[in-house]
Amino acid sequence: MASLLQFEKVLMKCSCDIKSPIINLYFCKHCLKLRCGRCVSHEVDSYSCPNCLENMPSAEAKLKKNRCANCLDCPSCNHSLTTRATSVALTDSQSPDKKMTKKVYYLACGLCRWTSRDIGLGDKETASGGWEEHDNPHFERLNELLEFYHQLAIKEKNEREQKKFNKRRTYLRLQEKYFSPGGLATRRKASFLNALSSMAPKTDEPEITPVKLIEPKEEVDPLPSKYYTQPLVLEKVTTLAQRLNRPEFASSQVEGLYPRHKHLVIKRSQRCRECEHNLSKPEYNPSSIKFKIQLVALHHIPDVRIYLVPKLYQAKESIVTILLSNPSQEKMETELEAINEPPSTGLLTVPEGLLVLAAKDITAEFDEKTADTSEFKDNPEKKSSETSQGHIQFRSGHKLGVLFKVTPQTSDSDVVVCFKLKYKYHNTSPSLRTPVEDEEKPDAVWLEHEVEINLGATSP
Amino acid sequence: MEALNVVVNVAFVLEKQSFINLRLSAVPDSDPFTMPLFEGLSAGSEKSAVILDIGAAYSKVGFAGEFGPWAFVSSKVKLSKTKKEVFVWDYSSEEELFDILVEFFHLLYFKHLLVNPKDRRVVFCESILCPTQFRETVAKVLFKHYEVPSILFAPSHLLAMFTLGINTGLVLDAGFSETTVLPIYEGIPIIKGVQTVTVAAREIHRNLAALLQDQAVLITDGEEAPLASKMSSLPDTVIEDIKVRTCFVTNINRARLIQQSILQNDESKWPAVPSSVEYPLDGGSKLVVTGKVREVACEVLFEQDMEEKSVATTILDAILQCPLDMRIPLAQNLVLMGGTSMLPGFAHRLVDELKELLSKPQYKDRLAISSFKVHSPPSEANYTAWLGGSLFGAMEILSYRSLSREAYNQAGKVPDWCSLDDAVQEAEVVPKERSSMKQLEALRKLSLEKSSAGASPTPK
Numbered sequence: 014m015a016s017l018l019q020f021e022k023v024l025m026k027c028s029c030d031i032k033s034p035i036i037n038l039y040f041c042k043h044c045l046k047l048r049c050g051r052c053v054s055h056e057v058d059s060y061s062c063p064n065c066l067e068n069m070p071s072a073e074a075k076l077k078k079n080r081c082a083n084c085l086d087c088p089s090c091n092h093s094l095t096t097r098a099t100s101v102a103l104t105d106s107q108s109p110d111k112k113m114t115k116k117v118y119y120l121a122c123g124l125c126r127w128t129s130r131d132i133g134l135g136d137k138e139t140a141s142g143g144w145e146e147h148d149n150p151h152f153e154r155l156n157e158l159l160e161f162y163h164q165l166a167i168k169e170k171n172e173r174e175q176k177k178f179n180k181r182r183t184y185l186r187l188q189e190k191y192f193s194p195g196g197l198a199t200r201r202k203a204s205f206l207n208a209l210s211s212m213a214p215k216t217d218e219p220e221i222t223p224v225k226l227i228e229p230k231e232e233v234d235p236l237p238s239k240y241y242t243q244p245l246v247l248e249k250v251t252t253l254a255q256r257l258n259r260p261e262f263a264s265s266q267v268e269g270l271y272p273r274h275k276h277l278v279i280k281r282s283q284r285c286r287e288c289e290h291n292l293s294k295p296e297y298n299p300s301s302i303k304f305k306i307q308l309v310a311l312h313h314i315p316d317v318r319i320y321l322v323p324k325l326y327q328a329k330e331s332i333v334t335i336l337l338s339n340p341s342q343e344k345m346e347t348e349l350e351a352i353n354e355p356p357s358t359g360l361l362t363v364p365e366g367l368l369v370l371a372a373k374d375i376t377a378e379f380d381e382k383t384a385d386t387s388e389f390k391d392n393p394e395k396k397s398s399e400t401s402q403g404h405i406q407f408r409s410g411h412k413l414g415v416l417f418k419v420t421p422q423t424s425d426s427d428v429v430v431c432f433k434l435k436y437k438y439h440n441t442s443p444s445l446r447t448p449v450e451d452e453e454k455p456d457a458v459w460l461e462h463e464v465e466i467n468l469g470a471t472s473p
Numbered sequence: 474m475e476a477l478n479v480v481v482n483v484a485f486v487l488e489k490q491s492f493i494n495l496r497l498s499a500v501p502d503s504d505p506f507t508m509p510l511f512e513g514l515s516a517g518s519e520k521s522a523v524i525l526d527i528g529a530a531y532s533k534v535g536f537a538g539e540f541g542p543w544a545f546v547s548s549k550v551k552l553s554k555t556k557k558e559v560f561v562w563d564y565s566s567e568e569e570l571f572d573i574l575v576e577f578f579h580l581l582y583f584k585h586l587l588v589n590p591k592d593r594r595v596v597f598c599e600s601i602l603c604p605t606q607f608r609e610t611v612a613k614v615l616f617k618h619y620e621v622p623s624i625l626f627a628p629s630h631l632l633a634m635f636t637l638g639i640n641t642g643l644v645l646d647a648g649f650s651e652t653t654v655l656p657i658y659e660g661i662p663i664i665k666g667v668q669t670v671t672v673a674a675r676e677i678h679r680n681l682a683a684l685l686q687d688q689a690v691l692i693t694d695g696e697e698a699p700l701a702s703k704m705s706s707l708p709d710t711v712i713e714d715i716k717v718r719t720c721f722v723t724n725i726n727r728a729r730l731i732q733q734s735i736l737q738n739d740e741s742k743w744p745a746v747p748s749s750v751e752y753p754l755d756g757g758s759k760l761v762v763t764g765k766v767r768e769v770a771c772e773v774l775f776e777q778d779m780e781e782k783s784v785a786t787t788i789l790d791a792i793l794q795c796p797l798d799m800r801i802p803l804a805q806n807l808v809l810m811g812g813t814s815m816l817p818g819f820a821h822r823l824v825d826e827l828k829e830l831l832s833k834p835q836y837k838d839r840l841a842i843s844s845f846k847v848h849s850p851p852s853e854a855n856y857t858a859w860l861g862g863s864l865f866g867a868m869e870i871l872s873y874r875s876l877s878r879e880a881y882n883q884a885g886k887v888p889d890w891c892s893l894d895d896a897v898q899e900a901e902v903v904p905k906e907r908s909s910m911k912q913l914e915a916l917r918k919l920s921l922e923k924s925s926a927g928a929s930p931t932p933k
């Protein structure tokens with residue numbers, strides 16, 4: 014329970030130096046380093062519609078402009094639209110007495126009550142609709158422009174190739190050109206380029222069809238007089254958000270709002286930038302919340318939590334209980350080392366020597382008594398002659414409560430203590446590392462991470 | 474013959490677009506004589522580039538060759554470190570900006586674009602007054618963190634020309650925090666002519682908020698009370714919504730009458746007031762937005778400030794900075810873009826203001842122009858620059874013009890783009906004036922200072 018509230022209180026330093034709560038960290042088993050959302054590389058893994066949960070391959074997603082072909086959003090409030098069926102009476106022109114009904118479909122928003130009938134869209138005879146799509150109002154002109162620039166680009170490209178062929182220079186010569194200070198060289202180069210291009214043979218080049226010029230206008234449409242004379246019906250005027258939803262069709266009147274296809278969502282995978290291995294890869298199925306790969310730090314490195322903090326007073330030593338727990342199914346040796354420098358605001362003394370965490374026994378999770386901890390004779394409380402105070406508060410399964418001595422050095426800000434958490438990491442799947450490494454190193458290595466704990470404010 | 478001229482001219486744009494090229498002249502692959510580093514990548518099957526326009530209020534994102542952005546995204550992000558929502562442009566240090574951009578681009582790539590950053594080139598639409606620090610940080614984040622293959626930094630004003638297929642024009646961009654004008658002649662930006670005022674959407678919002686606070690009545694359960702007595706301020710989103718849905722830019726005749734009425738404190742001079750509207754607020758109360766407020770909120774655009782500058786004067790001042798023979802062509806090729814230019818009545822009023830200003834002493838005998846013509850790009854004005862980026866990004870020569878990751882890594886920064894200066898020099902538009910680059914830097918600083926010195930520093 015406590016972890017829910019305090020996960021921001023215990024921060025671990027990632028290999029990129031940014032501190033994050035352990036739940037946000039990845040552990041790369043290949044580099045044996047912590048990684049966080051900021052230093053991994055994110056990639057789009059799969060596309061799906063959040064409404065119908067249909068998967069979509071990436072090429073198709075681009076083709077459909079990242080939108081689902083089947084689901085539509087309300088143009089007024091962005092809620093998903095539903096298709097409603099209704100019957101309409103038909104009158105047969107031949108036999109006006111005969112009553113016929115036909116099933117028709119229209120779109121409706123369950124939230125704001127917008128319907129496709131509001132904007133005069135005709136009802137459809139099939140449930141899947143086939144609702145009208147709109148082209149950009151300047152579609153033709155834009156295609157002309159695109160084609161024109163395409164031709165120009167081809168022309169330039171060809172000229173470039175030609176020049177490259179004619180005038181290939183040595184790398185050295187070029188280097189001297191680029192990195193010489195001042196713009197002189199460039200300018201000369203550019204005029205040279207102009208000169209050349211005007212002389213370049215243009216024999217087999219296709220003629221470029223120019224794009225026609227649309228004349229600018231001297232007369233600009235004045236503001237319609239209705240602005241001064243007619244009442245404004247606010248409900249009929251679209252909001253900016255509604256306009257920006259469909260920028261190409263921005264309508265200032267609600268009648269001009271058309272439904273929009275639902276935007277897709279993606280699942281992301283995360284990759285270690287150093288070794289390029291995946292740190293997290295979700296399952297393809299859009300409704301699954303599982304992962305194919307997930308190297309979260311919580312599964313690999315000891316978790317540190319605040320267990321008990323007494324009232325803290327400035328310059329007075331207090332004993333704080335910290336809980337260490339072992340995520341692995343092998344016992345884990347740990348060692349702590351205080352870091353008494355900023356951002357630390359309390360003098361910290363941590364237990365010395367090895368602290369051994371018992372293996373996590375998954376089967377014993379709910380029955381702590383079965384865990385055999387008798388082999389650990391690490392509690393010096395019993396040897397009270399050596400240390401005035403023990404440093405082990407309790408041991409329970411794979412968890413260990415240790416005592417930190419903290420002397421707050423501040424009264425007006427939170428007491429923060431920092432330490433190095435060192436632990437012997439057992440690589441449970443050694444095949445992941447290269448054979449060379451395996452020869453040199455055993456499958457257990459000492460690793461360390463910096464931990465920062467915020468113990469809260471001091472009492473006056 | 475006429476048609477041929479157009480080709481030549483536009484080809485000239487492209488050649489001269491090499492200002493973009495020149496700008497990145499320290500990049501090996503922009504040299505006409507070497508093998509482009511990206512030749513492999515640019516062959517045929519290359520994935521379409523990502524087009525980003527990161528506005529002060531809204532960012533437009535999508536893909537090259539598309540006719541509209543796939544998403545308008547509010548330019549803010551919730552930082553995972555502080556859990557605070559911040560505006561992208563609201564940064565106090567480079568480190569902070571870096572963090573903001575890492576998270577914001579994550580949002581753009583994995584929530585909206587749904588593609589892997591590594592796989593696609595980027596066309597980054599930027600204001601010509603974009604601070605160097607911002608551009609550098611964008612490059613750092615995209616190249617180092619997201620490992621994009623290349624970036625083309627493209628000035629928005631020039632991109633607008635691509636949507637029209639013209640190479641001479643005076644482009645006005647009225648966005649969120651400022652209005653900027655740039656004359657472009659035969660494809661060459663006349664840096665000397667850049668004009669900017671910090672009057673745009675933000676200033677309208679500020680004015681509207683003040684007017685409402687000062688005058689508006691709130692109706693709660695049938696009881697009327699001054700807004701100010703109930704609420705100390707309205708949320709920014711509400712202010713923007715009120716502007717978008719109820720306000721308009723009035724015509725020049727009414728504006729003059731209103732000015733007289735205010736100056737002479739004579740209510741009877743005020744032209745017939747448009748209808749007022751009851752705007753529902755959260756919690757069931759209604760705000761009365763009067764016709765007067767609806768009509769005067771946007772007047773800040775055309776009121777001259779202490780330096781006698783307004784949105785309209787920027788255009789004439791820009792033309793004044795250009796040689797005589799350019800002035801008529803520029804005045805005949807106005808291009809208006811940016812969300813603020815979409816206010817109903819904006820274009821008409823602007824042209825009327827320009828005509829009136831022509832008779833004022835400071836312009837009368839100096840300008841040698843008598844009429845204006847306005848282009849209509851094949852887009853809504855709030856994504857015109859983006860569309861230009863999309864058209865440019867679809868050309869096969871994108872790789873030649875872009876800054877590659879290799880080149881960036883080699884240089885360690887975005888290479889000097891003093892070449893914009895070169896381009897200007899080369900055409901001998903501003904002979905013997907080596908200082909235009911410095912001017913630009915100075916201008917940038919000035920606009921930065923101004924926007925931060927403004928009454929309300931940042932959008933919240």
Ligand SMILES: Nc1ncnc2c1ncn2[C@@H]1O[C@H](COP(=O)(O)OP(=O)(O)O)[C@@H](O)[C@H]1O
Pocket residue numbers: 253256257263527528529530531532647648649650674675713717810811812813815816855
């Ligand atoms: N379709 C629209 N209708 C009315 N106003 C709009 C529209 N689109 C944008 N705006 C207004 O324009 C302003 C931003 O314009 P934009 O050009 O996107 O600025 P920037 O690029 O600086 O963010 C916004 O404050 C918004 O109120």
Ligand SMILES: [Zn+2]
Pocket residue numbers: 027028029030031047048049050051052053
């Ligand atoms: Zn990290």
Ligand SMILES: [Zn+2]
Pocket residue numbers: 062063064065066067081082083084275
């Ligand atoms: Zn769907």
Ligand SMILES: [Zn+2]
Pocket residue numbers: 087088089090091092122123124125126127
């Ligand atoms: Zn709805």
Ligand SMILES: [Zn+2]
Pocket residue numbers: 041042043044045285286287288289290
């Ligand atoms: Zn790794």
